Amino acid sequence: MRVSSECPEDRVPCAPEPESTVLAPAPLLTSADLERLFQVGSRTIRRWVDSAQLPRPVRVGGVRRWQLDDIRQVLHQLQAAASDA
Secondary structure (H helix, E strand, C coil), X not given: CCCCCXXXXXXXXXXXXXXXXXXXXXXXXXXXXXXXXXXXXXXXXXXXXXXXXXCCCEEECCEEEEEHHHHHHHHHHHHHHHHHC
16 A cells, blocks of 8 residues: 555645644652651651741642652752751
8 A cells, every 4th residue: 555645635745743742740749758758757747848848739639749849859958958068
């Protein structure tokens, strides 16, 4: 079977269809993820959020989740503060 590069309606070369760009959702972390990462308990995570040491979580289906990029930023700030000390 021969495939033509012309559109059948007007016999002009067909432009390729643009590929749809699908952005993957940003990874979200659970409270348990943060507990393991910072090696602290759930109450400490809540205290850090209340005192603005951690960003406020987003609610997904009534469950708290943190955006990975926000937590990376916190980690970079902690590393910078530790290297300045």
